[in-house]
Amino acid sequence: MRDALGREINYMRLSVIDRCNLRCRYCMPAEGVPATAHADILRYEELLRVAQAAVSLGIDRFKVTGGEPLVRRGIVDFIRSLKELPGVRQVTLTTNGLLLPSLLDGLLDAGLDAVNISLDTRDNAQYQAITRSTHTADEVLHAVRLCAGRLPTKINAVLLPETAAQLIPLSHLAEELPVDVRFIERMPLGAADASPNEPAHKETIDLLRAVWPDLAPVQAPRGNGPARYFAAPELKGCIGLIQAVSHAFCAGCNRVRLTSTGHLKPCLCYEQGTDLRPLLRGGADDAALRAAIRQAVYQKPAAHCFAERQDITEHKSMNQIGG
Numbered sequence: 001m002r003d004a005l006g007r008e009i010n011y012m013r014l015s016v017i018d019r020c021n022l023r024c025r026y027c028m029p030a031e032g033v034p035a036t037a038h039a040d041i042l043r044y045e046e047l048l049r050v051a052q053a054a055v056s057l058g059i060d061r062f063k064v065t066g067g068e069p070l071v072r073r074g075i076v077d078f079i080r081s082l083k084e085l086p087g088v089r090q091v092t093l094t095t096n097g098l099l100l101p102s103l104l105d106g107l108l109d110a111g112l113d114a115v116n117i118s119l120d121t122r123d124n125a126q127y128q129a130i131t132r133s134t135h136t137a138d139e140v141l142h143a144v145r146l147c148a149g150r151l152p153t154k155i156n157a158v159l160l161p162e163t164a165a166q167l168i169p170l171s172h173l174a175e176e177l178p179v180d181v182r183f184i185e186r187m188p189l190g191a192a193d194a195s196p197n198e199p200a201h202k203e204t205i206d207l208l209r210a211v212w213p214d215l216a217p218v219q220a221p222r223g224n225g226p227a228r229y230f231a232a233p234e235l236k237g238c239i240g241l242i243q244a245v246s247h248a249f250c251a252g253c254n255r256v257r258l259t260s261t262g263h264l265k266p267c268l269c270y271e272q273g274t275d276l277r278p279l280l281r282g283g284a285d286d287a288a289l290r291a292a293i294r295q296a297v298y299q300k301p302a303a304h305c306f307a308e309r310q311d312i313t314e315h316k317s318m319n320q321i322g323g
């Protein structure tokens, strides 16, 4: 379906839980966020009902997110049910990867189309400092190696001042394995530091070209999102840049987000949206649910204001939104 500005909206991020087994410092406060009452989180049947209504409006690609989606019990069966909904074209997952080794076979069997694995550094001590946990980058790399070649796999690394030296080590994973490695500008939401993002686009490309001189932009579309991809003959995967702050891509935005409590958000930057949970639990019929989704999409703002910052009205942290 199209929003008021004519943008085609065909992609929904579905957060299934706000809890997480990590505490990444750009995502949530050290102490975590106050636990959401179990009853306030949408049940799987409710999520599927929203997905079904969304499909009938032309939203046919879903990204399952969290918190950490793999900590929610029954996630594999949920992904299977989502994939089986008539009209659903693609179901992908974003995860910190820690629970992937035990769930991967089930996820593949359930029909998962692709996975994004978050990894900001290959350095174990730095990983522990960023995620405020005792887990290691090696555990995540193990999951990446299990996925590579079995399903389309992307590594997402948020650019942080202290991980500037990780640009090349992380990019080497695209040479070693058939995975895309994407660097994401940190967005000033929730727990994210207010310091400026870095490094700048040109510096990043220059650093990468020092290692892969033939690195060139990929012209063909790749994936559902706004990443700009680069390829080189030596690389099995691509290197991507997602510059949500410095190069807003709002004019081509194709997505809406559903939080785990059922708030449908047309833009990451603003609190505004439509609460679907009262409809789901209040006996609303499918037509009413569709009308509510249509209304949220229709009200999608023209652009975010992450660069200017002062007009941001979203105060939830990323784990409560889903990224």
Ligand code: SAM
Residues within 6 Å of the ligand: 020, 026, 027, 065, 066, 067, 068, 069, 094, 095, 096, 116, 117, 118, 156, 158, 184, 185, 186, 187, 188, 189, 192, 318, 319, 322, 323
């Ligand atoms: N736990 C899963 C994971 O880490 O992939 C899914 C949820 S997480 C909120 C989704 C994505 O949002 C991750 O790739 C994470 O790095 C990213 N993210 C979290 N906080 C961010 C921020 N302030 N700016 C940019 N990306 C952020």
Ligand code: SF4
Residues within 6 Å of the ligand: 020, 021, 022, 023, 024, 027, 028, 066, 067, 068, 095, 096, 118, 318, 319
């Ligand atoms: Fe958890 Fe993902 Fe947030 Fe890290 S980015 S704290 S893994 S939800």
